[in-house]
Amino acid sequence: MNQDPDPHLPHRSARTGLAAPDVSNPGSAIDYERFLDCVHCGLCTAACPTYVELGNENDSPRGRIYLMRGVTDGRIDLTPGVRRHLELCLDCRACETACPSGVQYGKLIEPFRVAMETTEPNGRGKTHDWFHRWILFGLFTQPRRMRAALVPARLLQRLRIDRWIEATGLWRLLPQRIGRLLTLLPRLGPRTPDLPSFLPAVGRRRARVVLFKGCVGDVMFGSTNWATARVLQANGCDVLIPESQVCCGAIHYHAGHSEPARELADQNLAALKPADVDAIVVNIAGCGSMLKDYGHHWHDGRQADRTAFAAKVRDVSEFLDELGLVSPPGPIPHKVTYHDACHLAHAQRVREAPRRLLRRIPELVIEELRESDLCCGAAGTYNLTEPEMADRLARRKLQNILETGVRVVVTGNAGCLLQIARESRLQGHVLRVLHPMDLLDLSYRNECLTI
Amino acid sequence: MPQNLPTTLVPELLRIVGVEGVLAARADLMVYECDGFVIEKNSPDVVVFPTCTEQVARVVRCCRDAGVPFVPRGAGTSLAGGCLPVGGGVMIVLTRMKQILEINTRDRYAVVQPGVVNIWLTQALRGTGLHYAPDPSSQGACTIGGNVATNSGGPHTLKYGVTVNHVLGVECVLPDGEIVCLGGPVDESPGCDLVGAMVGSEGTLAIVTKIWVRLTKNPQGYRTMLGVFDSVDDATNAISAIIGHGIVPAALEMLDQGIIVALEAAFQFGFPLDASAVLLIEVDGLEVGLDAQQQQIVELCRQQGAREVRLARDAAERARLWKCRKQAFGAIGRLSPSYCTQDGVVPRTQLPHILRRITEIGNRHRIRIVNVFHAGDGNIHPILLFDERDPEQVQRVLQASNEILEDCLACGGSVTGEHGIGVEKIGFMRRMFTADSLDVMARFRSALNPDNQLSPGKMLPTAAGCGLEMKGSHRKAAV
Structure with missing residues (x-):
């Protein structure tokens, strides 16, 4: 064992700067120093949603860094198995919060995955399919088209056909990702007018x-x-x-x-x-x-x-x-719980600010949520592209929410709002999922919260 | 597919734990070649993830029949190579056995599976007024099964004792596949203390599959202080003074300047960057006596030359201080690409001596060493900073580590306080124990693990092993 030749020597030059990208190696464009920040202590593992669920270290931050470094060093090939472990990462960055060494995991996995896509020959990459091309890139990112696409969805909701589709499980007959998309749709109110400039x-x-x-x-x-x-x-x-x-x-x-x-x-x-x-x-x-x-x-x-x-x-x-909140006047006599969106708590390190703002609302009570900063499985478009893990995490999140006994969940990210609301609808629970600004707005306008 | 395994082994394992529970591809096995100790590496041939005791027993029987070595692993945070699969074979990873099976607040015990992360138990106990006392610094990631294997300590063990004082019973799978229960929810059981023997045996006697742990009442109050010193000697003398006055702090930790700088970079707590050492001192218990104790400690620190003694204002500040302390090892990544944490014990009064020796040894070997440790019980953790890609540096680190530990022994101490022997310290066993003592231990191990198939090459030196294994040229730093 342990017969691998010292794999580092060819990469030493990379320490001083970026090596010339090697098209066949997705790690070649990554500053090698970033790998070395990881001292392999393992303190990140229990913060990682996929590791907590699967217990496989290949699906943990320490493991993924080891895999990426292994590919970069040429110790292992980028096999479909290795690719899977890297694809399964939610990019929630909880490991960055947990890491005492300051490893910038996002700056490893994100460029590595970009390179993984581009090194895949002729559009065989995971994201070169019709769903990514037409739905994720073609529809999601184009508000005008998206609005048009929601017209029939509104009609279905008006006629309550959507509830019937959900209740009977008929959505499962649709192409998987389209079915999930349908069940993710929130109850669409009447179309709001566009914001003025x-x-x-x-x-x-x-x-x-x-x-x-x-x-x-x-x-x-x-x-x-x-x-x-x-x-x-x-x-x-x-x-x-x-x-x-x-x-x-x-x-x-x-x-x-x-x-x-x-x-x-x-x-x-x-x-x-x-x-x-x-x-x-x-x-x-x-x-x-x-x-x-x-x-x-x-x-x-x-x-x-x-x-x-x-x-x-x-x-x-x-x-x-930072600005200093003008005291919101209207009381909201409800208990709420707060879910830390990954891209707020971990990626932006904003944890206390939303809680502080909410505490300023008269009569509002915040119940702390267990595992509040563990990903709910939404993770951008992850809930569409990795349904199995997304569902596991959604169930876990809902379970923790239900344990608080509170029926109003507040969170600062669109994906989480959709994901948590979907899971509660599918499981038949009545839950209000709101953005902190929705609550503050109610308070400034002295309006009531209806559940 | 591994070369040196019987061809029937993997199919048999697949039958036991299913396709989701076996890793056999080379790329998948690579991450299991080391734990928090990265100096030595060896990949297992197969990894299995059992989900219940019965599966563990069947996997063990399967390995026994095939004559293949097997080794248990939890979260892989060992700092002594406790999870290293010496000689390859089957690695039994217990991270999918992660249920808290029972919490009994009236009888004050909990039953957990080995893969439960230490802090999950304390989190699950929130609101009950109880907690699980052993709090190793890696408690956010390490498993209780691993704590049992290494008899883990932690900052608060000064007052509350180590893991063995909190384990009431274990269910385990013996190396022949038999499932046995030792101890249980009640505190005292007659006969030999087999539970005590199991705790700290580093997986060489059996694989623990269920643990009954004692739950401890939360103290009514805390006082957490930070003593700032301009010299390491003053700080260590203050430690002896505090304990000498009959105060038993819940925790008494020392951090030197090197580590303070790294922690400040990581957490921006507001540590004084120009201090030579700080002491993190905590007393807990009934509210009534705490202020007097705190006053006494402040005075003792001042008498020993403390520049100032700060108090944690509230629970949040206390939590931040402890977070800094507990994540100290990881923060080393900010100082150097690799580190090696040593774990020695000396009598408290020898702390000034050993710290001076550490500085001297570091200088002589041109290795930077920083210190953060459980000062109250004399458990030192010199951290040697190096770059694992430079084999020459690695050799100097090993040499310096050996000398530090030799000195601990010379002071009447020990070569490990809590990290265990693993593979890292195996060479020291002969120096710490007489041949007779080792023989007794080996015979005890053989009684349960006669063929040494379970965790071979761990904790006890083999008959042919020499004490200088660490220096062997085969121990090069590969990744």
Whole structure:
């Protein structure tokens, strides 16, 4: 045993900078130092949702880093098995929170997966299928098309046919991912009007911000975008909502498609004009995390602009907490529990801000949730592409929620809202799933929360 | 497919645990070639994930019949190579046996499977006023089964005792596949203390599949202090002064400047970066006496030259302080690509001496060494920083480690306080114990594990093994 030749020597040059990318090796474009940050202590393992579920160290952060390093060093091939372990990662970044060594896991797995897609010969990659092309990239990221696609869904819901489809399990007869998509749809209220391009501050003006609407979020949670805008206004913010903003690019990037993501990023740079505002405010954790990462995803002439853009990005809870929240007046006499969205708690390290804001609402009680920062399985589009693991984690999350005895769940990410609501509907539980801004907005408007 | 296994073994294992429960591809096995101790590596030939005691027993019988070595593994956080599959064979990974089977608050015990992560039990006990006392620094990831195998300690063992003081009983699978129960929910049982023998046996006697653990009442209050010192000697003298005054802190930890800098980078707690050492001191118990104890400790620290003594203001600050302390090893990644944590014990009064020796040894071998350790019970953890890709550095680290541990023995101490012997310290057993003592241990092991098929090459040196194995050229740093 242990007869492998010392695998590191050829890579020593990589320590001082990036080696010339070797198209056949997905690890060749990764700064080798990042692998060395991991001292193999294993303290990350129990924070990883897939490891907690499966108990296989290949499906843990330490294991995945070991696999990626093994492929990079040429110790093992990128076999379909190795690929599976890397694909199964939710990219929830819980391991980064747990890691005392400061391993930047996201900066290993994300570029590795991008490279994994591009090194796969002739569109055989996982994300080169009709679903990714037409639905995820073609529909999700295009609010106008998405809105059109929801017209028949609204009709089904109006006629209550959707409930019948869910209750009878007929959705399982559809192509798997389409069926899941259908069951993920929230109860769509009447279509909310589009946000205007400008909403003025109420009272003394304290800041001038751009609101990032998101693509899926804007269509499915239009009312939350309105709520967010009103809360910002109530806190003395002039809110700009430029029409020309586009999808943040996370769906593409996380599926390993770097180029389309870069184009979207640069469109947003042009549309949101960071120099003119105090902050770029985002209410969806996944988008916020992507926007904050613009500065290091691509290495080209525009990197400095993207870094400057990223420095202005704030999650709405983070922003209001920094600004100092104007006391919300209306009582909401309910018990709620808070689920930490991965891309807020782990990727952006925003944990206490939303809780602090919620505590300011009169008469609202927050019950802590067990495993509140363990991924619910939504993870961007993971719940569509990895249904089995996504369902396991959704069941686990719902179980923990039900144990609190609380029927209102608050979370700051569109994907989690959809995922938790879906699981509770499928299991027949009545649960209200809300964004913190929905609650704050109710309080500012002195309205009641109905369950 | 592994070459040196009987061809019938893997199909047989597949029949027992199913296709989801077996790993045999080379790429899948690679991550199991080492644990938190990375200096030595060896891949198992097969990994199995049993989900119940019966499956463990069947896997064990299967290995016995095939004459293949087998070794249990939990979360793989061992710092002494406790999970290293010496000689390959079958690795029995217990991470899918992760149920908390019972919590009995009235009789104050819990029953858990070995794969339960230490902190899960304490989390499950929230609101009951009870907790599971052994709190190794890796408690967020390590399993209770692994704690039993290594008789884990932790910062709070100074007052509460180590794992063996909290295990009431175990169910285990013997190397011949027989399932036996030792002890149980009640505290005292007559006869030989077989439970005590099992705890700390590092998987060389049996594979533990169920554990009855004692639950401890939460203290009414805490006082957590941070003593800041300008010299390591002053800090270590303060430790002796505190204990010498008859105070038994719940925990008494020392961190030196090197580790303070790494922790501050990791967690931004506000540690004084210019201090030579800090003591993290905690007393707990009934509210009534705590303020007086705290005052006494503050005065003792001042008398020994403490620059200041800070108090944790609230529960949140206390939690942050402990998080810093418990994640200290991992934070080393900020200082160097690899590290080797040593685990020696010396009588408390020898702490100033041993720390001076550590500095001296580090200088002589040109190895940077930082210290964070359980000062209250004299359990030192010098951390040697190096780059595992440089074999020459690795040799110097091994040499320096050996010298430090030799010194611990010379002071009347021990070569491990809590990490276990594993493969790392096996060479020291002959120096720590007489041949007669080792013989008794070996005979006891042979009574249960006659063919040494279970965890071979662990804890006890083989008859032919020499004490200087660590220096052998075959122990090169590969990944």
